[in-house]
Amino acid sequence: MLDGIGVLAGVLVIVVIHSILKNISEGLENKGIAQITYYVQYILIVTLIMTNFVQIIEIIRESIQNLVNFMNLLVPILITLMITTGSIVSANLIQPILLFIITFIGNLITGIIIPLVLISTSLGIVSKISDKVQIDKLSKFFKSSVVWVLGVVLTIFVGLLSVEGSLSSNVDGITAKTAKAAVSSFIPVVGKILGDAVDTVIGCSSILKNATGIIGIIIIIGIVILPIVKLAILMGIYYLGAALCQPIADGKIVSLLEQMGDTFKTFLAIMCSVSVMLIIGTTLIIKISNSGLMYR
Amino acid sequence: MKKIFLLLIIAIALIIPNNVQATEEREKENTTNNINTENIIESQKEMLDINSFIEEADKYTKDVYQDLDMGELFSSAITGNIDNGGILKSILNLVRRRSA
Numbered sequence: 001m002l003d004g005i006g007v008l009a010g011v012l013v014i015v016v017i018h019s020i021l022k023n024i025s026e027g028l029e030n031k032g033i034a035q036i037t038y039y040v041q042y043i044l045i046v047t048l049i050m051t052n053f054v055q056i057i058e059i060i061r062e063s064i065q066n067l068v069n070f071m072n073l074l075v076p077i078l079i080t081l082m083i084t085t086g087s088i089v090s091a092n093l094i095q096p097i098l099l100f101i102i103t104f105i106g107n108l109i110t111g112i113i114i115p116l117v118l119i120s121t122s123l124g125i126v127s128k129i130s131d132k133v134q135i136d137k138l139s140k141f142f143k144s145s146v147v148w149v150l151g152v153v154l155t156i157f158v159g160l161l162s163v164e165g166s167l168s169s170n171v172d173g174i175t176a177k178t179a180k181a182a183v184s185s186f187i188p189v190v191g192k193i194l195g196d197a198v199d200t201v202i203g204c205s206s207i208l209k210n211a212t213g214i215i216g217i218i219i220i221i222g223i224v225i226l227p228i229v230k231l232a233i234l235m236g237i238y239y240l241g242a243a244l245c246q247p248i249a250d251g252k253i254v255s256l257l258e259q260m261g262d263t264f265k266t267f268l269a270i271m272c273s274v275s276v277m278l279i280i281g282t283t284l285i286i287k288i289s290n291s292g293l294m295y296r
Numbered sequence: 297m298k299k300i301f302l303l304l305i306i307a308i309a310l311i312i313p314n315n316v317q318a319t320e321e322r323e324k325e326n327t328t329n330n331i332n333t334e335n336i337i338e339s340q341k342e343m344l345d346i347n348s349f350i351e352e353a354d355k356y357t358k359d360v361y362q363d364l365d366m367g368e369l370f371s372s373a374i375t376g377n378i379d380n381g382g383i384l385k386s387i388l389n390l391v392r393r394r395s396a
Binding site for chain 1: 332337341344349356357359369370373374378383390391
């Protein structure tokens with residue numbers, strides 16, 4: 001947070017100095033000097049902004065990678081626990097979807113979405129240097145595409161998991177109930193005791209599965225909370241900076257600060273959607289196998 | 297009449313001690329069931345190597361949940377007594393530390 005406030009303070013100082021120089025150059029009626037001071041101001045502000053921008057990109061990439069690595073650790077354990085609770089069909093259906101989507105999301109974000117956002121930000125910065133080169137619309141198009149792609153992936157993931165899961169959990173529940181009834185009826189003397197013992201073991205597996213899922217969710221929150229808080233604070237700082245600079249700065253500088261706020265907002269949306277998707281995914285896995293147990 | 301009254305008193309006297317014994321056995325049964333469940337959970341934890349999962353998972357959130365032990369959190373999740381306040385406090389402490 002102190003870094004962000006430092007950048008904002010630096011920007012404000014540059015803007016104040018530029019407005020003083022602009023007034024002096026207007027008094028001298030020299031457009032060339034006014035142009036040069038504007039460009040120098042712009043370059044200094046962009047340099048200041050880029051110092052913590054690069055750091056933020058690294059933090060986001062690292063968090064996404066940590067999320068993917070952790071989910072590759074959590075999913076096999078959860079699937080194994082699902083199988084021990086008798087949800088064999090659900091586990092077979094869900095495992096490939098989960099592992100594919102987690103790897104796909106990680107590669108999509110680090111390989112396509114983050115570069116798209118960087119391109120969009122660069123285009124936005126370039127279009128504010130001069131009135132002659134205007135590529136603002138292209139920058140906005142890239143940014144809105146990123147949000148749409150994330151929304152579609154999130155919807156498909158949650159929809160696929162919940163539909164497949166609810167169908168397969170019914171199959172698992174009925175299969176298990178039938179098997180238990182068969183064991184209890186057809187095995188003489190010890191059939192019922194065997195059925196009850198299996199129920200106890202399955203119940204214990206279910207407790208372990210639920211506990212593992214809860215710990216998984218707590219750890220996912222732990223991985224994403226710091227980047228989310230940093231991005232939210234930086235977004236607020238840049239929007240505040242734009243509001244504070246508006247009375248004294250050039251319109252393009254205010255627009256640049258707003259643009260950077262929008263960029264951090266997009267990154268915040270990316271982090272929030274990925275974390276929500278993984279939390280919902282983990283919760284659905286727990287719920288799907290618990291639904292199968294209801295038939296008992 | 298007196299004989300019927302006497303028979304009733306004897307019957308009641310015979311029933312009461314049996315009820316008391318049944319209550320003690322039920323408590324013993326519950327304790328035995330709990331021990332069995334805990335043993336089954338522990339053996340499943342060893343079989344599925346959940347402890348190493350918790351150790352690996354702890355590495356991802358060492359900085360965030362400094363005051364919490366993942367192993368204890370897992371044990372409390374098994375019993376259903378998760379310390380939500382403690383988790384929230386850790387997150388708020390982290391935000392305060394990084395803001396400073």
